[in-house]
Amino acid sequence: MADSPEDTIAAIATPPGFGGVGVVRISGPNTAALARAILGRLPAPRHATYAPFLGEQGETLDDGIALFFPGPRSYTGEDTLELQGHGGPVVLDLLLSRCLALGCRAARPGEFTERAFLNGRLDLAQAEAVADLIEAGSAQAARSARRALEGALSHEVNALLDALTGLRVSVEAALDFPDEDVDILREAQVQARLADLSGRIDRLIRGAAQGALLREGLRLVIAGRPNAGKSSLLNRLVRREAAIVTHIPGTTRDVLRETVSLDGLPLHLVDTAGLRESDDPVEQEGIRRAWAEIEAADAVLLVVDDALGEGEEEAAIRARLPGHLPVICVHNKIDLTGRVPGKQGGVLYLSAQDGQGVDSLREHLKAQAGFSGGEGLFLARRRHLDALTRTAGHVATARDALAVGAGPELVAEDLRLAQETLGEITGRFSSDDLLGRIFSTFCIGK
Ligand code: GDP
Ligand code: ZN
Numbered sequence: 001m002a003d004s005p006e007d008t009i010a011a012i013a014t015p016p017g018f019g020g021v022g023v024v025r026i027s028g029p030n031t032a033a034l035a036r037a038i039l040g041r042l043p044a045p046r047h048a049t050y051a052p053f054l055g056e057q058g059e060t061l062d063d064g065i066a067l068f069f070p071g072p073r074s075y076t077g078e079d080t081l082e083l084q085g086h087g088g089p090v091v092l093d094l095l096l097s098r099c100l101a102l103g104c105r106a107a108r109p110g111e112f113t114e115r116a117f118l119n120g121r122l123d124l125a126q127a128e129a130v131a132d133l134i135e136a137g138s139a140q141a142a143r144s145a146r147r148a149l150e151g152a153l154s155h156e157v158n159a160l161l162d163a164l165t166g167l168r169v170s171v172e173a174a175l176d177f178p179d180e181d182v183d184i185l186r187e188a189q190v191q192a193r194l195a196d197l198s199g200r201i202d203r204l205i206r207g208a209a210q211g212a213l214l215r216e217g218l219r220l221v222i223a224g225r226p227n228a229g230k231s232s233l234l235n236r237l238v239r240r241e242a243a244i245v246t247h248i249p250g251t252t253r254d255v256l257r258e259t260v261s262l263d264g265l266p267l268h269l270v271d272t273a274g275l276r277e278s279d280d281p282v283e284q285e286g287i288r289r290a291w292a293e294i295e296a297a298d299a300v301l302l303v304v305d306d307a308l309g310e311g312e313e314e315a316a317i318r319a320r321l322p323g324h325l326p327v328i329c330v331h332n333k334i335d336l337t338g339r340v341p342g343k344q345g346g347v348l349y350l351s352a353q354d355g356q357g358v359d360s361l362r363e364h365l366k367a368q369a370g371f372s373g374g375e376g377l378f379l380a381r382r383r384h385l386d387a388l389t390r391t392a393g394h395v396a397t398a399r400d401a402l403a404v405g406a407g408p409e410l411v412a413e414d415l416r417l418a419q420e421t422l423g424e425i426t427g428r429f430s431s432d433d434l435l436g437r438i439f440s441t442f443c444i445g446k
Contacts, residue, residue, distance in 0.1 A: 107445065214264060218265060233303055334349045348360060388425070391418050
């Protein structure tokens with residue numbers, strides 16, 4: 001049976017395992033009836049109500065706090081109920097099973113937030129920020145996700161949408177009143193307003209690019225001959241900054257991968273040490289995936305033993321790497337060669353063992369990523385950046401059309417496209433396919 005927005009959904013909202021408190025969340029039209037069945041009454045709205053949670057025969061399954069939020073002033077915009085019981089997997093399962101027996105459907109990942117979006121409680125960029133806040137891998141990422149959730153991106157996108165709408169109205173008015181003198185005046189005004197819009201979109205693109213970096217980080221491959229010190233360098237980078245645990249949808253963690261935070265910039269390191277030839281099909285598949293990941297990397301860190309310098313082995317590694325990848329050449333073990341740490345002639349000299357020169361590498365990596373850090377950042381996704389870039393393209397086309405004296409119809413059409421593209425960010429124009437892709441990466445119960 002297909003999911004319906006009329007279904008009342010339920011999920012365990014706390015993470016699996018044991019904890020002090022466990023929460024079952026319920027949302028939908030049947031919530032009040034369900035509350036009466038489980039609690040024996042409907043709790044006062046928005047009040048913490050202590051109650052036993054009753055089973056089918058009136059037996060107590062658990063007891064705890066019930067919170068009832070009548071729609072539309074709830075997270076989802078519908079009637080919702082939160083049951084906070086004891087945080088054990090068995091009691092929570094009993095409680096969830098009771099909800100399902102009462103006619104609830106188990107919620108899909110992100111379905112509560114999806115409903116919040118569909119009911120206009122959040123726009124799409126804010127809904128994404130909810131997931132990003134939960135998955136934040138650093139304090140800075142969390143602060144920036146909060147800023148996006150509060151609307152840092154959405155407000156500016158809405159302001160730009162309003163400006164675009166205003167312009168479209170003026171241009172379309174010119175279509176209806178094609179008076180020559182008025183046209184010339186309007187054209188200069190429209191051109192000025194378009195220039196202003198372009199500037200604002202460019203600023204937003206720069207902000208979103210930083211925000212996307214903060215979310216997605218820099219993908220770095222560590223390559224080099226055996227014993228050059230790849231693992232030592234990885235450990236050195238991991239040790240100073242606390243290793244962070246993120247769950248990035250669709251990727252399984254394995255020994256080859258490590259994520260660290262560089263002043264808030266996530267650094268995804270892939271160690272190529274395991275990329276040897278193999279007859280084992282499972283291992284071959286792992287190697288194939290690792291190479292696929294290298295294809296998607298932003299740069300390669302080539303680790304060279306400074307005492308040996310670059311030789312045939314390094315040449316072979318360079319030949320095997322995809323040509324488009326920038327290579328950052330690092331000479332390691334300068335504690336043995338006595339070289340001065342830091343950057344000289346395109347090479348970074350350092351010692352993974354005693355740490356000298358490693359700070360220069362960190363700075364270099366941040367610069368390589370174009371990461372400026374700092375406050376005021378809002379978390380953004382590639383999707384937003386892509387939509388903004390396409391919007392800028394449509395506005396540029398409109399400006400060109402106007403400059404060469406093309407008819408207002410053409411300008412109006414470019415503005416319409418710009419509006420539609422920009423609206424993808426907040427979900428004003430969005431396909432079911434896009435929504436499915438976004439919400440399926442959420443946690444269950446969110
Ligand atoms: P990998 O095979 O490239 O991963 O290299 P490892 O990180 O396993 O290091 C190989 C050997 O070099 C180990 O014995 C390390 O202790 C040593 N080593 C790594 N980095 C340094 C360094 O900066 N200085 C010195 N003296 N030894 C290092
Ligand atoms: Zn190693």
